[in-house]
Amino acid sequence: MDGIKYAVLTDKSIRLLGNNQYTSNVESGSTRTEIKHWVELFFGVKVIAMNSHRLPGKAKKMGHMGHTMHYKQNNLNKKILNNTAIHLYKTSTPSTRNGAVDSQVKSNSRNNLISGQRHCGNGRNARGIITARHRRGGHKRLYRKIDFRRNEKDISGRIVTIEYDPIRNAYICLIHYGDGEKRYILHPRGAIIGDTIVSGTEVPISMGNALPLSAVLNH
16 A cells, blocks of 8 residues: 555545545556555455546745656545446546546436537638638537437327527427437427327327327318
8 A cells, every 4th residue: 555645635536435436646656557456455345447647746936946746646436335336537638537427327318319510610611711700619519419200109208308409599308208219309389397298190289299281180
């Protein structure tokens, strides 16, 4: 345990303790394998994932000019018996630093409903000539895939959320269908969270339901 100096107690590290994530300062020359071996031997736990990075020393404001010693910080992910395993993200960007995900929880079901949108406008045409002035990149936006076909026939769905869509003027709804399918539709005016909708040829004409035009005329 000579390689592990002390635990880092900050607001973020204390908040991560509930997810079995522990932050500590270690020797600069120690490797990930050595740190993992020390922790497993001393605490009697199983290290699921580990993330370490070398932090630069702070600049000295008094005395001789220079910096304090560089130090290495380590984020450990321990698995305790009868507890949940948490996996840390490998730090590649500031947004993934100290990020974690529960290994026993499935990925967000909306991930297949959201896709990145290539935004290269900046007020320029196909040749790169500025045609609309005073426009830049803008805020990053994601595209929500809307189910316009409503081909989940005779399967009732429940409105879970009503969300803002940065791509269009209308609001959108996240629908959880009875067969486990999840889709976005345009928000029917007057529909609220918890309402049930269904699409088919013999469904009643009500708010949020979808019928083919021939079935509407027969009613």
